[in-house]
Amino acid sequence: xxxxxxxxxxxxxxxxxxxxxxxxxxxxxxxxxxxxxxxxxxxxxxxxxxxxxxxxxxxxxxxxxxxxxxxxxxxxxxxxxxxxxxxxxxxxxxxxxxxxxxxxxxxxxxxxxxxxxxxxxxxxxxxxxxxxxxxxxxxxxxxxxxxxxxxxxxxxxxxxxxxxxxxxxxxxxxxxxxxxxxxxxxxxxxxxxxxxxxxxxxxxxxxxxxxxxxxxxxxxxxxxxxxxxxxxxxxxxxxxxxxxxxxxx
Amino acid sequence: xxxxxxxxxxxxxxxxxxxxxxxxxxxxxxxxxxxxxxxxxxxxxxxxxxxxxxxxxxxxxxxxxxxxxxxxxxxxxxxxxxxxxxxxxxxxxxxxxxxxxxxxxxxxxxxxxxxxxxxxxxxxxxxxxxxxxxxxxxxxxxxxxxxxxxxxxxxxxxxxxxxxxxxxxxxxxxxxxxxxxxxxxxxxxxxxxxxxxxxxxxxxxxxxxxxxxxxxxxxxxxxxxxxxxxxxxxxxxxxxxxxxxxxxxxxxxxxxxxxxxxxxxxxxxxxxxxxxxxxxxxxxxxxxxxxxxxxxxxxxxxxxxxxxxxxxxxxxxxxxxxxxxxxxxxxxxxxxxxxxxxxxxxxxxxxxxxxxxxxxxxxxxxxxxxxxxxxxxxxxxxxxxxxxxxxxxxxxxxxxxxxxxxxxxxxxxxxxxxxxxxxxxxxxxxxxxxxxxxxxxxxxxxxxxxxxxxxxxxxxxxxxxxxxxxxxxxxxxxxxxxxxxxxxxxxxxxxx
Numbered sequence: 001x002x003x004x005x006x007x008x009x010x011x012x013x014x015x016x017x018x019x020x021x022x023x024x025x026x027x028x029x030x031x032x033x034x035x036x037x038x039x040x041x042x043x044x045x046x047x048x049x050x051x052x053x054x055x056x057x058x059x060x061x062x063x064x065x066x067x068x069x070x071x072x073x074x075x076x077x078x079x080x081x082x083x084x085x086x087x088x089x090x091x092x093x094x095x096x097x098x099x100x101x102x103x104x105x106x107x108x109x110x111x112x113x114x115x116x117x118x119x120x121x122x123x124x125x126x127x128x129x130x131x132x133x134x135x136x137x138x139x140x141x142x143x144x145x146x147x148x149x150x151x152x153x154x155x156x157x158x159x160x161x162x163x164x165x166x167x168x169x170x171x172x173x174x175x176x177x178x179x180x181x182x183x184x185x186x187x188x189x190x191x192x193x194x195x196x197x198x199x200x201x202x203x204x205x206x207x208x209x210x211x212x213x214x215x216x217x218x219x220x221x222x223x224x225x226x227x228x229x230x231x232x233x234x235x236x237x238x239x240x241x242x243x244x245x246x247x248x249x
Numbered sequence: 250x251x252x253x254x255x256x257x258x259x260x261x262x263x264x265x266x267x268x269x270x271x272x273x274x275x276x277x278x279x280x281x282x283x284x285x286x287x288x289x290x291x292x293x294x295x296x297x298x299x300x301x302x303x304x305x306x307x308x309x310x311x312x313x314x315x316x317x318x319x320x321x322x323x324x325x326x327x328x329x330x331x332x333x334x335x336x337x338x339x340x341x342x343x344x345x346x347x348x349x350x351x352x353x354x355x356x357x358x359x360x361x362x363x364x365x366x367x368x369x370x371x372x373x374x375x376x377x378x379x380x381x382x383x384x385x386x387x388x389x390x391x392x393x394x395x396x397x398x399x400x401x402x403x404x405x406x407x408x409x410x411x412x413x414x415x416x417x418x419x420x421x422x423x424x425x426x427x428x429x430x431x432x433x434x435x436x437x438x439x440x441x442x443x444x445x446x447x448x449x450x451x452x453x454x455x456x457x458x459x460x461x462x463x464x465x466x467x468x469x470x471x472x473x474x475x476x477x478x479x480x481x482x483x484x485x486x487x488x489x490x491x492x493x494x495x496x497x498x499x500x501x502x503x504x505x506x507x508x509x510x511x512x513x514x515x516x517x518x519x520x521x522x523x524x525x526x527x528x529x530x531x532x533x534x535x536x537x538x539x540x541x542x543x544x545x546x547x548x549x550x551x552x553x554x555x556x557x558x559x560x561x562x563x564x565x566x567x568x569x570x571x572x573x574x575x576x577x578x579x580x581x582x583x584x585x586x587x588x589x590x591x592x593x594x595x596x597x598x599x600x601x602x603x604x605x606x607x608x609x610x611x612x613x614x615x616x617x618x619x620x621x622x623x624x625x626x627x628x629x630x631x632x633x634x635x636x637x638x639x640x641x642x643x644x645x646x647x648x649x650x651x652x653x654x655x656x657x658x659x660x661x662x663x664x665x666x667x668x669x670x671x672x673x674x675x676x677x678x679x680x681x682x683x684x685x686x687x688x689x690x691x692x693x694x695x696x697x698x699x700x701x702x703x704x705x706x707x708x709x710x711x712x713x714x715x716x717x718x719x720x721x722x723x724x725x726x727x728x729x730x731x732x733x734x735x736x737x738x739x740x741x742x743x744x745x
Contacts, residue, residue, distance in 0.1 A: 026321070035314040036531070038567045039407065041399050042624055042660055043632035058403070067661075068328035068401035076326065076403075126327060131267045133327035135342045136351065138373035140364070141325050206363050207372075211404055214322035219315045220405035225627055227567045228584050235312050236531060237571045242542065 005184040008194060009176055015201035022205020023213055030217035034235025044225035051224055058221060071126065079119030083148075085112035086155070093170045094177065110159065116152045120145055140207065147200055154193035164190040253678040255720045256338055256685040258692050264331045271341040272682075277390050278675050280425035287434040288533055291423035298422040299377045303360050305421045309414045310357065316414055319406040320357045323347060329398040329408075334663045335391050338682035343388045346398035346408040352384055353415050382424065389415040390426060391679055393669035394527065395620030400660055412669070413529025420528055428673035429524045436537050440519045441486035447473070447516035453489050454514070461499060467741040469499075469506045471514070474548065478513035480505065481545050482589070483521045483565075484556025485708035493729040494711050497557050500732025503739050504593050508601050512554070518544035521561035522708065527670030535572045538564065542573035551580040554587050557730055559668065559707030562588055563625030588628050590706060593735060594638045597645050603740040609647040612702040614734065615694050616640055616652065617687065617714075618662035619707035633659070639706055639731050646738035651698045657690035665705075667713030680713060681720045688721045695723070704731045 045051045057063050062080075065073045089109025092098045124145045127137045158164050164187040175182035184190075203209065216222065224230075233240070282292025295301055310316045329346040331337065336344040343349060351373065358365030358374035365374030375381055394409035419425065435444040445453075454471035461469045472478060482505075488498040505512045518540040525533035545553055553576075555565045565586045570576065576585035584591065596602050616639060622628075628635040636659045644650055657663050666683030694700040705711055705728060714728035730736075 030314060030318055033311060033314040033317045036312065037571060039315060039410065039625075041396065041405055041407070042627055042635070044627075046630075046632060062403055064401055064405070065326070065328055065403040068332070068403075072326050072328055123326075130327065130330075132264075132330035132342065132345055133325075135267050135269075136325050136327065136330065136345065136347050138325070139370070140368075140372045143371070208322070208324045211322040211324050214318045215404045217314060217318045218322070218405040219318070220399055220407050225632065227570055228586075231570045231574050233571055240535065240572065242539075242573070 001181060002183065002186070004186055004191070005172070005181065008172075008184050008191075009181050011195070011198050012176060015198040019201040019204050023210075026205055026210055027213045027217070030214065034238070035219045035223070036233075036235040036237035038223055038225075038227040038232050039219050040223035040225045041220040042225065044223065046225050048224055051222055055216065055222060059215060071122070075119045075122030075126070077119075078115055079123065082112040082116035082119060085109045086116060086152070093166070093173050096170075096174060113152050113156045113159070117149060117156070120149045120152065124149070144203075144207065144209075147196060147203075151193065151196045151200065154189055154196065157189050158187075158193065162187065162189045253681070255681055258685065258689050258721070262337070262686065262689050265337065265340040267342040268340040269342055272335075272339045272344065272391060272679065273341070273387060275391060275676065275679050276387050277671070277673060278427040279386075280427040280430040284427060284430045284434055285420070285423065285425050287437055288420070288425075288430055288530070290420045290425055290430070294423045298382075302382070302418050302422050303356070303377050305418045306353075306357060306414070307361060309417065310361065313410070313414070315407065315410045318404075319350070319410060320354050322404045323350060323354065323406055326403065328401050328403065329406075332398045332401050333392075333408075334395075334397070334666060334686045335393070335679065335683045338666070338685035339391075339679070341391075343384070344391055346402075346406075349388055349392055350406065350408055350411045352381070352388055353411050356381060382419070385415050385419060386424060389419070390671065390676070393620065393664045393666065393671055393683070395664035395668055396624040397620065397661065397664065400624065409669075413527070415529075416527070417529035420530060426528070426670060428675070429527050429670040432522075433524050433528070433533055433537065436520055436522075436524075436540070440517055440540060442520055442522050442524070443486045443490065445486060445489065445519065447519075450489065450514075450516055450519055457495070457499065457502075461502070465741055467506070469502050469741070471498075471502055472512065473514045474516050475511075475513035476548050478511045478548060478550055480510055480512035480552045480554050481518075481541075481548055481550040482512050482514055482554050482556060483518055483541055483561075483586075484514070484589075485522045485558035485561060486520045487708040487712060488556055489519075491708070491712060492715070493726065493733055494557075494708055496733030496736055497730030498732075500730060500734075500736035500739070501556060501589050503736055503741060504589075504596065504602065504732070507603075507739060507741055508596050510592075513548060513550070515544035515548060517547065521555050521558045521565070523561060523564045524670055526560055526564055534564070534568070538569060538572045541569070546578060552583045552587060553579065553585060554589055554592055556589050557706040557708065557732060559619035559621035559709060560625070563621040566626035588638075590638050590642055590731065591628050593732070594629070594642055597642065604645050604735070604738040605740050606646060606648045606738060608737045609734055610649075612647060612734075613649040613651065613698060613700045614643055614647045614702045614704055615650070615691070615700045616643055616658070616731075617665065617703050617705045617710060617728075618658050619705055619710050620662060620664045620668055622706060623660055623662045636660075639704075642731055643704055643734060646734040651694055651700060653690040653694050657686065663687045663690065665707070665710040665713040666717065668707075668709050672709050672713055677716075681717055684713070684717045684721070688717075688723075691723070692721070701727060703728050704734060705729075706731050
């Protein structure tokens with residue numbers, strides 16, 4: 001067993017623990033923090049089902065963003081869809097036998113790499129070209145785009161420039177999952193790709209990538225507009241009591 | 250106050266280029282100790298204020314899921330950057346919603362996140378310093394908490410919540426805004442924003458009864474503290490004095506008279522406005538709202554109706570049930586509370602009012618959706634009722650009505666520029682510049698359709714436009730109440 005294999009094995013265990021633990025912890029923080037007042041953004045749904053539909057449209061089609069700015073929507077949406085496709089394509093490295101639908105989407109997942117890069121390039125260009133967006137961008141915003149672009153580029157490089165031994169790679173990941181470690185191919189591009197992915201997993205719960213769980217907890221999007229029909233109370237508003245109450249009977 | 254230029258309106262709206270520091274000089278007067286103390290705030294900047302502010306920030310975040318999620322989730326996509334009327338009117342980049350949020354988010358990150366504690370430069374985290382506090386005071390008083398940005402945010406991040414939190418933190422360290430805090434103090438002490446005591450109010454209402462009698466020959470009553478009335482009407486105190494607000498109040502009285510609904514005002518709760526919303530302080534919010542519960546119980550009314558006031562309706566519709574409910578002592582057949590527009594609309598639909606549209610034939614009317622009604626509340630029983638109901642009332646009262654451009658009304662309406670506790674002369678430059686996007690849309694319907702009357706259902710909007718319209722070469726009396734239109738059109742006396 002090479003030192004490299006051990007290093008990467010440990011890295012991926014750690015990254016997975018931080019990603020899963022961090023997102024779970026943050027989600028728990030969001031869930032436990034009370035929302036004392038009703039603040040849905042109108043026109044808001046008046047039923048729970050309506051909220052589910054609103055949220056679904058928001059997270060799959062980015063409706064608000066579409067209304068707001070067609071360029072950001074275009075680049076942002078194709079990036080996210082392509083990222084999803086690429087992630088699903090990678091399931092083939094973690095399943096044996098490979099699920100039928102994963103096999104089916106392999107070609108799409110491949111193009112997704114290019115689409116992802118195009119989306120990222122568009123988003124990044126805005127950070128330089130639009131003066132308002134330039135003003136609000138901090139170094140971490142650029143780094144995040146750089147990280148994602150480097151992941152996509154190194155992935156594509158393995159497909160088109162410097163092939164790696166994907167059979168051995170798959171054995172490595174299946175081994176990790178079964179706690180039966182296998183040798184990792186020592187191809188430089190692969191090592192870069194994997195290191196960047198691990199970095200992304202680690203920064204996820206520590207960064208603005210928290211928007212992924214966050215959006216589901218956003219009170220302005222997930223509250224039902226029924227303030228008059230149902231008395232809402234949480235946190236400090238649940239501790240309200242009225243001196244004049246007795247009088248009302 | 251330095252001289253300033255009123256923004257020039259072109260043929261179509263333009264998103265301005267960033268001009269750093271363009272409004273850095275804009276600051277409202279600071280509240281003296283006499284205006285801080287009655288609200289439970291320190292009279293001056295406390296020693297060790299940096300620590301107090303950071304601790305308070307942590308407390309507020311732990312008590313509000315909205316803050317917690319909003320501070321963590323922004324990805325700086327830029328969708329909101331051209332949505333704020335203050336950015337559009339001033340070009341100051343700190344008036345872009347995301348940049349305004351970042352004034353507070355940078356401090357949150359520094360003290361409450363791993364990345365900000367260990368890599369502050371990388372993620373734009375900042376220590377709580379005097380410079381940061383000054384920035385907060387300036388720019389969190391350049392936000393009217395109108396929520397327009399939140400409509401466009403993919404995560405629903407609401408800058409109003411952040412600006413309220415920032416003002417609450419500033420109050421807690423002794424740096425308050427004079428305008429809002431002085432007014433809240435008056436409500437605590439006397440019961441309304443104007444500091445108008447009961448006898449003076451009765452006097453004013455007597456005058457109104459005489460005026461209406463003279464104009465119409467009908468005895469329309471303006472009852473005060475009348476026990477056993479069916480409806481308690483709670484309206485902004487500007488309705489008692491200011492033009493064009495007062496026409497609205499006369500309109501409510503005529504509607505209730507025509508419908509035969511017994512009603513009363515209350516000298517204890519003679520104010521619908523609740524400026525505690527603007528300063529983000531829930532103790533004061535609840536205390537001010539509490540007067541209305543007390544008055545309703547004391548007078549034994551069966552319904553509570555709220556007059557034309559934007560943020561008051563947000564507080565009433567969205568928060569009253571939480572703050573002063575449950576309303577189990579009111580008649581369950583009516584929504585509690587009810588907006589005066591809902592009452593009038595319902596009466597019109599049932600044919601209970603006689604309206605003569607030709608009385609308003611001198612007017613070509615448009616409607617300004619007020620931000621807090623549009624984005625902080627609802628009317629009627631369907632989403633978006635707050636846009637439909639006032640328009641249906643106007644259409645029932647006038648022959649000529651046109652809407653402004655669709656992206657400037659409804660849930661994407663532009664704030665008047667004076668909301669959120671900014672309706673003060675020490676911020677006049679901000680108010681004039683912040684009104685530019687609304688003035689742009691108004692200009693278009695004036696030129697294309699000859700609009701000469703803009704109706705609104707918010708006391709702040711009415712006062713703000715009265716002041717600001719002349720800067721844009723429109724007459725100040727171009728702004729009016731929706732119930733002012735009802736008042737002109739309504740035919741009193743036996744139904745014909």
